[in-house]
Each structure stands twice: as C-alpha cells, then as structure tokens.
Amino acid sequence: MHIDDALRARRSIRAFxxxxxxxxxxxxxxxxxxxxxxxxxxxxxxxxxxxxxxxxRLEAEVLAHRESDPEDKAAEFPRSSKRKEPYTTRMRTLGKAMYGLLEIPKGDQAANWRQWGRNYQFFDAPVGLIFTIDKDLDAMSFVDLGIFAQSLMLAAAARGLGTCAQGAWNNYWTVTRRVLSIPEDEYIVFGMSLGYADETAPVNSLVAEREPVDSFASFHGF
Ligand SMILES: Cc1cc2nc3c(=O)[nH]c(=O)nc-3n(C[C@H](O)[C@H](O)[C@H](O)COP(=O)(O)O)c2cc1C
Structure with a gap:
C-alpha cells in the first residue's frame, strides 16, 4: 500500500x-x-x-465508576480545558457531523453522555490499548508517543484494521491503573480501539474535514 493510501485509509472508527x-x-x-x-x-x-x-472487566469497572462519580474527569497530567478559535469551531464542526450521523439531537445530554460512554467500551472493538509514558519524561516524549500511535494506526489500516485514538481514557485513570496493574510511575496518556470496522454503522462514514496547507504553514526563503 502506498503510504498516502494508508494515510487516507485510516479514519477514526467508532463502531466495530x-x-x-x-x-x-x-x-x-x-x-x-x-x-x-x-x-x-x-x-x-x-x-x-x-x-x-x-x-x-476494564469496560465494566470504568463504566460503573463513571456512573458513580460523573465529575471525576481530571486527567492524570496537566491538561487545559480552555479552547479558543479556530479550535472551537473545528471541534464543533466535528461534533455536529458526528452527532448528526448518530442521530443525537443537539442538547440531548443523556444521549451525549451515553455516546461518550461508548469510548469506554472501545466502541465494541475486541482489543483496547492504553498508552502510557514514564512520569519523569518531558514533553518531547509525549511527541514520541503520538508519532508511535500514528505509526500503529497506519500499520493497522494497511492490514484492514480500524482504530480510534481516545483521549477519553485520560479520565477514570484510577480504575484503568488498578484493572491493568499499570505502575504508579507511568502516566495514562490515551487509549485506542483496535478491531474490524462495522462498515454498516453510519458513524463510520464520517470524514473529518481538514484545513488547507496555507492555513497552518508559512513558507520562508523559497
Ligand atoms: C490524541 C487523540 C485523542 C482522541 N480522542 C478521541 C476520543 O476520546 N474519542 C473519539 O471518539 N475520538 C477521539 N479522537 C479522534 C479524533 O476525533 C479524530 O482523529 C479527528 O476528528 C480526525 O478524524 P479522523 O481520525 O477520522 O481523521 C482522538 C484523536 C487523537 C489524535
């Protein structure tokens, strides 16, 4: 597979x-x-x-914890919940397209809660991955982890497998740590679903928009 074809073949899969x-x-x-x-x-x-x-067991325990303590949403490492433009608009555009395909009306909090909870079922994927990093490493290692995750997702896509990277696994990390016996000196950074896409699920037809090159690149000295 040409690398660009693998890049195109990888899309976030949210039904397996x-x-x-x-x-x-x-x-x-x-x-x-x-x-x-x-x-x-x-x-x-x-x-x-x-x-x-x-x-x-991970799915059951995280979902039970989420119901018992819905406000326990802090990541284990510093994260800002502040968003400004142009990111707010991009995030809303994605949400609108995704919740449209899921037929969840705007403002339906109960349905939103249930759908976000699908993250903790790995969207029914048979394999769930939790990515961690030693706590004493610095921000560059988070970069390394992200690059590794993209390589993994491309390797999966090239073999006909679907993936979804999931920052959602930042939450409820106390449960994840306990169930998977993750050492205390590792940050739980994100999770990922891995499996075969359910091609009949409307949510998997989502193609997230991308900004043009000139919106993020500036060229110097050409
Ligand atoms: C670090 C990271 C965290 C993400 N967290 C979630 C998540 O928790 N739940 C989810 O459904 N998608 C999550 N996504 C998927 C993004 O929404 C998706 O990559 C983006 O909308 C672009 O769409 P595409 O992956 O289909 O190209 C995450 C992606 C990344 C890279």
Whole structure:
C-alpha cells in the first residue's frame, strides 16, 4: 500500500464488529510501529493491551465508576480545558457531523453522555490499548508517543484494521491503573480501539474535514 493510501485509509472508527484480532496480528502491528522515530531513540512508548475477560472487566469497572462519580474527569497530567478559535469551531464542526450521523439531537445530554460512554467500551472493538509514558519524561516524549500511535494506526489500516485514538481514557485513570496493574510511575496518556470496522454503522462514514496547507504553514526563503 502506498503510504498516502494508508494515510487516507485510516479514519477514526467508532463502531466495530466483534471479530477477534489474533494476538500475533496485534504483535505484528506493534512491531511495525516500533520503527517510529523518537528523540535520541529513547523509544519511551508503553502500551497495555487488553482483550477478552480483562478488556471486559476494564469496560465494566470504568463504566460503573463513571456512573458513580460523573465529575471525576481530571486527567492524570496537566491538561487545559480552555479552547479558543479556530479550535472551537473545528471541534464543533466535528461534533455536529458526528452527532448528526448518530442521530443525537443537539442538547440531548443523556444521549451525549451515553455516546461518550461508548469510548469506554472501545466502541465494541475486541482489543483496547492504553498508552502510557514514564512520569519523569518531558514533553518531547509525549511527541514520541503520538508519532508511535500514528505509526500503529497506519500499520493497522494497511492490514484492514480500524482504530480510534481516545483521549477519553485520560479520565477514570484510577480504575484503568488498578484493572491493568499499570505502575504508579507511568502516566495514562490515551487509549485506542483496535478491531474490524462495522462498515454498516453510519458513524463510520464520517470524514473529518481538514484545513488547507496555507492555513497552518508559512513558507520562508523559497
Ligand atoms: C490524541 C487523540 C485523542 C482522541 N480522542 C478521541 C476520543 O476520546 N474519542 C473519539 O471518539 N475520538 C477521539 N479522537 C479522534 C479524533 O476525533 C479524530 O482523529 C479527528 O476528528 C480526525 O478524524 P479522523 O481520525 O477520522 O481523521 C482522538 C484523536 C487523537 C489524535
């Protein structure tokens, strides 16, 4: 597959078929992702991969915690909830398109809550990944982790698998840490769903808009 075709083939998948992903295939995708660059080659990425009964327990415990303590939304590491333009508009555009496909009317808080909760079911994907990083590393290692995640998503896409990166897993990290026995000295940075896309689900037809090159790049000395 041409790399640009893989870039186009990867889109966030938010409804999966139950078909299992064999461990060997998960390992192959992770192996491919290790080819990612990282500053001074420290390869700071750590991935906790959950399937089967463990994944089911993670889902059940996080959802139960979420119902019992809905306000427990803080990430483990500093994050700002402030958004300004042009980001607010882009975020709203995505939300409108996604909730439109899901047929969730604007302002339906109960339906919004339920749909966001689908994150913690990995959108029914059979494999859930939790990405962590040692707490004593600096911001550059978060960059490395993001690059690694994109490599992983492209390697998955090239093999016909769908993924969705999920910052939602910032929340309820106390539960995730406990269920997956994640060491205290690692930050839980984000999660990811991995599996086979349910092509019949309208939400998977979402194509998120992109801004043109001239909106973010400035050229000097050409
Ligand atoms: C770091 C990161 C966190 C994300 N968190 C979530 C999430 O929690 N839930 C979700 O449904 N999508 C999440 N997404 C997916 C984005 O909404 C998606 O990448 C964006 O809208 C562009 O669409 P595309 O991935 O289909 O190209 C996340 C993506 C990234 C890179």
């Amino acid at each position: 078929r139950p078909d299992p992903v064999p461990l060997e295939l998960v390992r192959e995708i992770l192996q491919a992702a290790t080819l990612s660059p990282s500053g001074t080659n420290i390869q700071p990425w750590k991935v906790h991969v959950a399937a089967g009964a463990v994944r089911a």
